[in-house]
Amino acid sequence: MAQHQATKPFQAVFQLKLKRSPDDPLSPLPKPLVPRKAHTKSRRGCQSCKRRRVKCDELTPTCSRCAGLNQECVYGGLPSLTSKTSSLANSPQSTTPPLCPSTHGMTVKMLQTDLDHVLRAEAFSPSQNELEPVCVRVLQHFQAATSYTLGCATSSEVMQSHVAREAWNHPYLMHMILAISCAHQRHLGTVKSTSIEARYWQNGLQLHRQNLSTLQPGRCQESFDAIVAAIFLAVMYTFSLDELMTSGSEYDFAPMAAIGGFESLYWLFPGAFDPSSRWLPVLLSTDDKDGTFTNMRDGVSGLPVAFVDLCSLDDDSTAYNNPYHKIVRTLTPILRLQPDPGNFATLFACLGRCYGNLRPLLLRQDPIALLLLAYWLGTLRQVDQWWLTPRVKSKCAVIVAYLSGIGDPAITALLPFSAAAASPNANDLWKTLRMVAEDVI
Numbered sequence: 001m002a003q004h005q006a007t008k009p010f011q012a013v014f015q016l017k018l019k020r021s022p023d024d025p026l027s028p029l030p031k032p033l034v035p036r037k038a039h040t041k042s043r044r045g046c047q048s049c050k051r052r053r054v055k056c057d058e059l060t061p062t063c064s065r066c067a068g069l070n071q072e073c074v075y076g077g078l079p080s081l082t083s084k085t086s087s088l089a090n091s092p093q094s095t096t097p098p099l100c101p102s103t104h105g106m107t108v109k110m111l112q113t114d115l116d117h118v119l120r121a122e123a124f125s126p127s128q129n130e131l132e133p134v135c136v137r138v139l140q141h142f143q144a145a146t147s148y149t150l151g152c153a154t155s156s157e158v159m160q161s162h163v164a165r166e167a168w169n170h171p172y173l174m175h176m177i178l179a180i181s182c183a184h185q186r187h188l189g190t191v192k193s194t195s196i197e198a199r200y201w202q203n204g205l206q207l208h209r210q211n212l213s214t215l216q217p218g219r220c221q222e223s224f225d226a227i228v229a230a231i232f233l234a235v236m237y238t239f240s241l242d243e244l245m246t247s248g249s250e251y252d253f254a255p256m257a258a259i260g261g262f263e264s265l266y267w268l269f270p271g272a273f274d275p276s277s278r279w280l281p282v283l284l285s286t287d288d289k290d291g292t293f294t295n296m297r298d299g300v301s302g303l304p305v306a307f308v309d310l311c312s313l314d315d316d317s318t319a320y321n322n323p324y325h326k327i328v329r330t331l332t333p334i335l336r337l338q339p340d341p342g343n344f345a346t347l348f349a350c351l352g353r354c355y356g357n358l359r360p361l362l363l364r365q366d367p368i369a370l371l372l373l374a375y376w377l378g379t380l381r382q383v384d385q386w387w388l389t390p391r392v393k394s395k396c397a398v399i400v401a402y403l404s405g406i407g408d409p410a411i412t413a414l415l416p417f418s419a420a421a422a423s424p425n426a427n428d429l430w431k432t433l434r435m436v437a438e439d440v441i
Contacts, residue, residue: 047074119174119203134196135178139164142181149184149385150236152344155282162278163229170226172211175204176233180387183240187386201237204230217268224269228279231265234258235348240387253362255391256373259348260355285342286349292333293346294353296326303332310368310410323357327372330354335375339382347379367403367411374399378417 045056048066056063066073119135147160167174182197208230215223238254265273273280287293298318300308307313311324319326334350337343351358361369377399380392403411 146181146184172207175200231261259352262352327354
């Protein structure tokens with residue numbers, strides 16, 4: 001038996017998969033062909049849906065998808081005015097990008113019509129033949145370039161995203177942003193005429209004054225953001241006018257007067273500012289948690305010795321018995337700041353707090369007040385923006401020349417800092433500044 005099993009041949013089993021015949025009734029039936037759902041094709045959808053590659057229901061002025069996502073809905077070939085163009089904003093040789101050919105269609109005409117409607121709500125209107133797409137181009141330049149050059153990063157973001165929208169509800173604000181945009185184009189050399197720029201600015205100021213005359217303190221909270229934006233734009237625009245003004249003009253101290261407008265906020269809006277304001281982070285940045293920049297304590301503690309001696313200050317000095325006390329007290333903490341463009345709001349708030357004390361002294365060309373003003377102008381060099389630096393340098397140079405001619409040794413000894421601020425190469429600017437600021441009582 002064992003021998004029989006040993007001689008049994010080896011067997012292997014192979015499994016083969018056989019194809020069934022089409023005639024075999026057990027063959028599975030093929031899947032039925034499902035036709036595609038009928039739909040209409042259109043190229044008239046909004047730009048946002050096209051970028052996301054989703055179907056747009058083409059509702060106007062905002063499609064359902066953009067409304068649900070709370071996004072800007074832009075139709076036609078006009079590029080979004082809120083798209084960032086960093087290279088354009090940062091390059092002094094840049095110009096406004098040309099409009100694409102499709103912008104000559106209905107979208108631009110509708111935008112032009114809406115913009116004309118806003119601009120005509122003014123003290124006097126341009127003639128009909130002046131209604132041309134130039135204002136659309138100027139508005140585009142503001143959103144694509146100018147808004148990124150106005151102050152620190154926070155204020156620039158508010159200008160670009162919020163102020164441009166607020167302007168459609170406040171005609172004076174629309175005129176102002178068009179004026180500052182024209183000034184920026186003039187600085188870049190892309191335009192030479194200033195007549196349109198002057199008209200925008202004149203209309204903006206007239207409408208702003210009319211609006212302020214109708215407001216009641218404590219009852220105009222809805223206008224807070226627009227008023228703050230108008231004050232910032234007024235400061236920036238008046239600084240940008242340096243190349244158009246001659247020395248000795250009545251506008252020599254116009255930027256300082258514009259900065260003084262911030263004091264009106266405390267009169268129009270008594271108490272705490274609106275916590276929902278987009279400008280609140282900028283306004284809060286003007287002081288620290290210790291109140292360093294708003295501490296107006298009496299006496300001379302913490303003040304530079306050089307300023308104390310020059311202004312005849314003592315332990316009994318206050319803002320009421322010495323005209324220079326509040327100015328020196330306000331100026332001292334900003335002299336200790338490290339150079340940083342982010343100090344933009346703090347530097348301007350400094351002058352805003354003491355302009356009421358400084359103005360009568362400047363009107364009679366008080367030498368000490370002019371010296372303190374030159375020190376403040378010198379600190380603005382750290383911001384270094386197109387609308388600010390030319391006027392800062394020229395005004396510092398004028399003040400230094402005037403004070404040097406007086407020949408007062410006490411004032412001449414303190415001129416190196418302000419003179420450095422007026423020169424193109426101010427390498428020792430901050431070294432001299434800190435030496436004066438740290439020599440305190």
